[in-house]
Amino acid sequence: MKNNLLKHFDDETLLALLQDHDDVNAFEEIYLRYLPMLYNKANEKLRNHFMAQEAIQDLFISFWQNYPKIQLQTNLRNYLFGIVKNQIINQFRKQLLQEKLLLQEIDSTNCTEETLAYETLNNDYQHALSKLPEKCREVFLLSRMGHTNKEIAGKLQIAEKTVEQHITKALRLLRLHLKDYALLAVLGFYTIS
Known part of the structure; x- marks a missing residue:
C-alpha cells in the first residue's frame, strides 16, 4: 500500500x-x-x-x-x-x-593518590628516622608517644637538657630530610598532623 x-x-x-x-x-x-x-x-x-x-x-x-x-x-x-x-x-x-560510577572512579582515584602519597611520605619519614643517631631517635620517638621531657630523662637516665637537645637535633634533621614535604604542606598539598 x-x-x-x-x-x-x-x-x-x-x-x-x-x-x-x-x-x-x-x-x-x-x-x-x-x-x-x-x-x-x-x-x-x-x-x-x-x-x-x-x-x-x-x-x-x-x-x-x-x-x-x-x-x-x-x-x-x-x-x-x-x-x-x-x-x-x-x-x-x-x-x-x-x-555514580564516575564519582566512584574519581573517589577511587583520589583515594589511591592519597594512599600512595601517604605511603611515600611515611616511607621517607621512616628512612629519615633510621638516619638519626640511635639515642636521638629513641628520645624523639618517646617524645612523639606523649612522654614529657622529664619522663624521658628519667627513663633513659639522662639530663632534661640533653632530651631537649636530642629532640631539637631530630627535628632539624627530619626537617632537612623531608624539606620537599614541608614545602608541599605549606602549599596545601599535604596536611601532616
Missing part, C-alpha cells in the same frame, strides 16, 4: 496492517506520525537532545520488536506515550548510574 494512502488511516488500522500483514509501510507511517510529538516530549523532560534521541530510538526499536504481541488497552497514542515515559525514566536511571 502506498504511504500517501496510509496517512488517512487511523492508528488502529495501521497497527492491524502491521500485525496482520507485517506491513512495513504501516510501521513507517506510525513512526512518521508520532516521531515529532514523542521526541518533543522526551526532549522537554530530559533537556538533552542526544538523550531524547536515544530514548525515541529505543522506543521504536522496542515497538518494532514487540508489535506482533501488542494488545492496546486504550489507543496507540497513549500506548506510545506510555513507552516514552518509561524510556525517559530509563534515560534518567542510566544518567544517574553513569554519574
Whole structure:
C-alpha cells in the first residue's frame, strides 16, 4: 500500500496492517506520525537532545520488536506515550548510574593518590628516622608517644637538657630530610598532623 494512502488511516488500522500483514509501510507511517510529538516530549523532560534521541530510538526499536504481541488497552497514542515515559525514566536511571560510577572512579582515584602519597611520605619519614643517631631517635620517638621531657630523662637516665637537645637535633634533621614535604604542606598539598 502506498504511504500517501496510509496517512488517512487511523492508528488502529495501521497497527492491524502491521500485525496482520507485517506491513512495513504501516510501521513507517506510525513512526512518521508520532516521531515529532514523542521526541518533543522526551526532549522537554530530559533537556538533552542526544538523550531524547536515544530514548525515541529505543522506543521504536522496542515497538518494532514487540508489535506482533501488542494488545492496546486504550489507543496507540497513549500506548506510545506510555513507552516514552518509561524510556525517559530509563534515560534518567542510566544518567544517574553513569554519574555514580564516575564519582566512584574519581573517589577511587583520589583515594589511591592519597594512599600512595601517604605511603611515600611515611616511607621517607621512616628512612629519615633510621638516619638519626640511635639515642636521638629513641628520645624523639618517646617524645612523639606523649612522654614529657622529664619522663624521658628519667627513663633513659639522662639530663632534661640533653632530651631537649636530642629532640631539637631530630627535628632539624627530619626537617632537612623531608624539606620537599614541608614545602608541599605549606602549599596545601599535604596536611601532616
